[in-house]
Amino acid sequence: MDKLRLLSQINLLDELPEEELKKVDEVTQTAPIKKGTIILSPTQQMRSLFFLKKGQVRLFKVSSSGKEFTVDLLSEGNVFGETSNFSLTESDIYAETMVDSFVCTLTKERFEELLRQNPDISLKLITILTSKLKEMYQITESIAYKDVKYRILLLFMQLSNRFGVRSGEWQTVGVKITQHDIASMIGSSRETVSLFLGELEKEQVITRKPLKINTVLAKELYEVEEG
DNA sequence: GCATTAAAGGACT
DNA sequence: AGTCCTTTAATGC
Incomplete structure (x- = not known):
């Protein structure tokens, strides 16, 4: 090595x-x-x-x-x-x-x-610490005011921006992650994460294997739920 | 709207 | 074979 x-x-x-x-x-x-x-x-x-x-x-x-x-x-x-x-x-x-x-x-x-x-x-x-701080602000705020589906999308956007690879509207999330990991990052439960991942996949906002997020559709979903 | 519980199926080593 | 991961459904706050 x-x-x-x-x-x-x-x-x-x-x-x-x-x-x-x-x-x-x-x-x-x-x-x-x-x-x-x-x-x-x-x-x-x-x-x-x-x-x-x-x-x-x-x-x-x-x-x-x-x-x-x-x-x-x-x-x-x-x-x-x-x-x-x-x-x-x-x-x-x-x-x-x-x-x-x-x-x-x-x-x-x-x-x-x-x-x-x-x-x-x-x-x-x-620079690194500042952007991490920004991410944490977003996550804590979302835990206070947003539902789990929103939080999953927010998390995926953050991970994708840091670790992912972009190809058009789709971005890989870029990390190996279990549903338990996701739940433990957004203050939810494995079962609920499983439920919403299923929904998001049906809505074609994400794909799994590999885990990808459609950033355009994700942003639309943000706006709907922010209104 | 979501956690929790339980139960069962799938995947990894 | 056994552990870990995921899904689904029922229940209650």
């Missing part, structure tokens, strides 16, 4: 010149991690940041009654805790690999050093 090439695929780092990339490479360690592994939990806090080189990771919280709320999905090229660990507060967040993955670790100190030396990376990090 070409470590350097994988590093250059980290979206935060892709603007780094080669020599800087090599420096980063020297202070990081890459490890293969099997699907379903908890790599971060409230009880085993790490003082490092993670670069997800390959695979998919889910960040989630667990309520006192044992229910999971998924905060974020991460795909190849993402850094975490972009959203959790890097903020000073120790948070009760779990990170679990959803597929077999390659994760590389970087100490917080090294990462901060990297930011100081490369203002462009800092700016890019702000």
Whole structure:
């Protein structure tokens, strides 16, 4: 596995010149991690940041009654805790690999050093965090005021914009996701998600295998329900 | 309008 | 074969 090439695929780092990339490479360690592994939990806090080189990771919280709320999905090229660990507060967040993955670790100190030396990376990090914040605002608002069908569409639009591939009016969602995952991201239940996915498929707003969303039809549905 | 429960079928390893 | 994922229907808030 070409470590350097994988590093250059980290979206935060892709603007780094080669020599800087090599420096980063020297202070990081890459490890293969099997699907379903908890790599971060409230009880085993790490003082490092993670670069997800390959695979998919889910960040989630667990309520006192044992229910999971998924905060974020991460795909190849993402850094975490972009959203959790890097903020000073120790948070009760779990990170679990959803597929077999390659994760590389970087100490917080090294990462901060990297930011100081490369203002462009800092700016890019702000951009990433800002757009994530915007997404979270949308999701929380939709949980307060919108129905489940709307929330599913909103989620798909967000995932699709971040991870998907566009071809005309159709966009792939771009991540491997179960109905339980969806439910845990929009504050719903698996069964209800199943019901509405069925409806959305009949209405031809989405397709499954592969999971795609028709952005035009989705937007129409937004407007109807916003009125 | 949706969660919950239950029950059963399908898919993955 | 066993676990995980999905679907469907009934019930009640």
